[in-house]
Amino acid sequence: MQVSHKFSVDSAVFDDGNLVSCAGLVPVMALAxxxxxxxxxxxxxxxxxxxxxxxSANPAPKLATLIAGMCAGADCIDDVDVLRSGGMKTLFDxxxxxxxxxxxxxxxxxxxxxxxESVLAGHLARLCERVDLLPGADVRAFIDIDSLLRPVYGHxxxxxxxxxxxxxxxxxxxxxxxxxxxxxxxDLAAPVIAGMRLRAGKSNSGKGAGRMVAQAIATxxxxxxxxQILVRGDSAYGTRAVIGAARRAxxxxxxxxxKNTAVQKAIDAIxxxxxxxxxxxxxxxxxxxxxxxxxxxVAEISYTALASTNDAITARLIVRxxxxxxxxxxxxxxWRYHPFFTNSDEPLTDADITHRRHAIIETTFADLIDGPLAxxxxxxxxxxxxxxxxxxxxxxxxxxxxxxxxxxxxxARGATLRRKIVNIAARLTRPQRRPVLHLxxxxxxxxxxxxLWRNTxxxxxxxxxxxx
Numbered sequence: 001m002q003v004s005h006k007f008s009v010d011s012a013v014f015d016d017g018n019l020v021s022c023a024g025l026v027p028v029m030a031l032a033x034x035x036x037x038x039x040x041x042x043x044x045x046x047x048x049x050x051x052x053x054x055x056s057a058n059p060a061p062k063l064a065t066l067i068a069g070m071c072a073g074a075d076c077i078d079d080v081d082v083l084r085s086g087g088m089k090t091l092f093d094x095x096x097x098x099x100x101x102x103x104x105x106x107x108x109x110x111x112x113x114x115x116x117e118s119v120l121a122g123h124l125a126r127l128c129e130r131v132d133l134l135p136g137a138d139v140r141a142f143i144d145i146d147s148l149l150r151p152v153y154g155h156x157x158x159x160x161x162x163x164x165x166x167x168x169x170x171x172x173x174x175x176x177x178x179x180x181x182x183x184x185x186x187d188l189a190a191p192v193i194a195g196m197r198l199r200a201g202k203s204n205s206g207k208g209a210g211r212m213v214a215q216a217i218a219t220x221x222x223x224x225x226x227x228q229i230l231v232r233g234d235s236a237y238g239t240r241a242v243i244g245a246a247r248r249a250x251x252x253x254x255x256x257x258x259k260n261t262a263v264q265k266a267i268d269a270i271x272x273x274x275x276x277x278x279x280x281x282x283x284x285x286x287x288x289x290x291x292x293x294x295x296x297x298v299a300e301i302s303y304t305a306l307a308s309t310n311d312a313i314t315a316r317l318i319v320r321x322x323x324x325x326x327x328x329x330x331x332x333x334x335w336r337y338h339p340f341f342t343n344s345d346e347p348l349t350d351a352d353i354t355h356r357r358h359a360i361i362e363t364t365f366a367d368l369i370d371g372p373l374a375x376x377x378x379x380x381x382x383x384x385x386x387x388x389x390x391x392x393x394x395x396x397x398x399x400x401x402x403x404x405x406x407x408x409x410x411x412a413r414g415a416t417l418r419r420k421i422v423n424i425a426a427r428l429t430r431p432q433r434r435p436v437l438h439l440x441x442x443x444x445x446x447x448x449x450x451x452l453w454r455n456t457x458x459x460x461x462x463x464x465x466x467x468x
Contacts, residue, residue, distance in 0.1 A: 018429065019086040022072045023437055024422035024449065026091060027456040028401045029068055034456065035126040035400075037393070038064050040119045047107050055103040061094035062104045063116075063390060068092070070394035073418050075374035077102045087428040105383035113385035117195060120393050121219040124184075124192060127400045128223040136186035137225040143194065143216045143251070144183050144361040145233045145242070147205045150369075150376055151176040158381035163201040176201040177376055179388050180208060182216035183361050184225070190411040191364050192399050193392040194219045198385040209233070210241025217249040230254055230344060232358035238341060240306050243313065254342040254355045257305065257317070266303045267319050267337050274299040275321070278349050295323040298352045305341055315343040320352055367395060367414040398422075404455040405448040420445040421452065 032038070038060050045063065047056035069080035080098045082088070089095060108116075127133055134141065149165040151174055162175050178199045183191035194216040197208060213231055220229055229251040233242060238255035246253040257263050275297040303317035321335040340355050372391035376384045395414065402409040402417050409417060426437040443449065 016086060016427075018090075018427055020088055020091060020426045020428055020437065021082060021085060022088065022422055023424050023426035023439060024418075024452075025068055025072055025083075025088075026437070027449075027452045028071050028397060028422060029064075029092070030456040031130075031401055031404070032064070032067070032397055035123060035130055037067070037119075037123050037397070040122050040126075044115045044119045044122070045112065046115065047112060050107045052103060052107070055107045058094075058096075059104055062096045062101050063386075065094070065096045066101050066105075066387075066390050067394045067397065070372040070391055071398055071418070072422055073371065075372055076377045077105075090428060102378070102383070105378060105386050106380045108380075108382035108386040110382065110385070113198070113382060113389060116386055116389040117197070117215075120193070120389055120396075121195065121215070121222065123393060124194065124219060124396050125222040125224075127192075127396060131400045131403050133192060133400055133403055134184065134186050134189045134223065134225065136188040137220075137223075137227055139227045140187065141220060141225045141227055141229050142185050142357075142360075143213065143220060143229055143231045144185070144191065144358050145181070145209055145213060145216070145231070145237050146358075146361045146365070147178050147180040147199075147203075147236075148365050148369075149174055149176045149178050149201055150373060152201075152376050156379040157376065157384075158379060159198075159200040159384075161200050161202040163203070174201075177381075177384060178203050178205075179373070180205075180212060181361070181364070181392070182212050183364050184216065184220050184223070185360055190399060191360055192396045193364065196388055196392045198381070198388045205236035206239050206242070209237050209239065210245045213237075213242050214245040214249060217246070217251050228252060230354070232355060234358070240309065240311055243305070243341075244311055247313070252342070252344045254340055254344060254351070254358070256338070256340045259337070259339065262307070263303075263317070263339055266301055266317050267339060270299045270301050270319065274301075276348060278320070278352060297321050298348055300348055303341065313343075315341060316351075317341055318348065318351055318355070363413075364395070368392075371395075371414050371418075401452055401456075405452040409445075409448055421449055424449065 041060035041063050045059045050056035065083060066080060069083055072082060074080050077098045080101060083095050149163050152160045159177055160175055162173050163178055164171050165174050178201050179196055180199060181196045182194045184194050185191035195212050217229060231246040231251050231253045233255050235256040235258045238257040243253055278296050278298050298318060298320045300316050300318045302314060304312055304314045306312050317339055319337055319339045321337050324334040324336050342351060344351055346354060368391055372394060377387060378384050398414055398417050402412055405421060424439060426439045429436050
């Protein structure tokens, strides 16, 4: 591709007041308004004793401006200025400057972040009322919990401390902040965020996990999830608090247990003839018997967890073992064992596959890191807590908009949605005082964009309907 004109130095001029850079924000923010996002922000978020009096004024439109900026790809506070360029100021009311938003965020404390967490849960429930965001939830839904460590630099970040994270499969010590998140997904739907809480980098991965799981289950029920809920997590969450929260809420659990003497004793007690080969990367199917010849096998045994406490529970200990690649030349196989504890009633191999799909939460983390959580923009811990929660709200809003855009976009990544749906240039005209957006001809994803437009701009669309 080549430039088809000969330009001079003065051929580029920033002088068009009707050009819109992010036309896709119109239907996205229309969806936010129709699901009551601004009302929830106004009702829930109150800063009674601000350090700067003007800092706490009008929190709802300021936070809505930040969420809109995140939907358009903002990963720092200054990026929100894109909403005040060209015709964007005509399209949207109450668009605040980045400096004003930064002042508000610095007023946030732990309690204010909890208020914003209530907005996240309440808005997800309203999105599910209007959009079929979690198809298959009447049969089964999954709540996954995990944490990540976002690196920060410099000496001015409150709460930043050294914690362990994995890079290329190796444990490393890194300075950062650690968000803990819960997601809700189904067999047919991409995950949405039920809760998020920012913690110091040195925090134990399971700190606060029991309460987060209990809140996530309550959020799922408020979002009209009527099917069986399965709570999944790795070894940091195979704890008394998480198991107890799941049981009290009537949910099933599938959690990795830290290998200790009791767990190892149970694994050693599994008879050799109970191990079943499973389809695994690198598995080969025997052409005569149809049996999978694999380096992975699974088995199960009854196990009582928390035996020395009043919360003792007996359920299935399912163990997957894989041949250790470090000992390929050994005379006898050397196995690595991966146990998890579950009270689900799925068949053995299906339960193993279902548990391993817990890794779907990593796709949500990848989405956030590729977007608003690319940075922790403030030196104030409370501001970064509010930033992380606004990122979660923006993630759910984009996921709902993608569902209304059609099946092809329902499971697309956030970066894909921003490129195809949100960040599309348009020219705003007002013939006979009637606003019209003129979008590019031959836009490859015009049908999806118009489907989202019809489903959000239409005055009263029926719930759970997607326009063709």
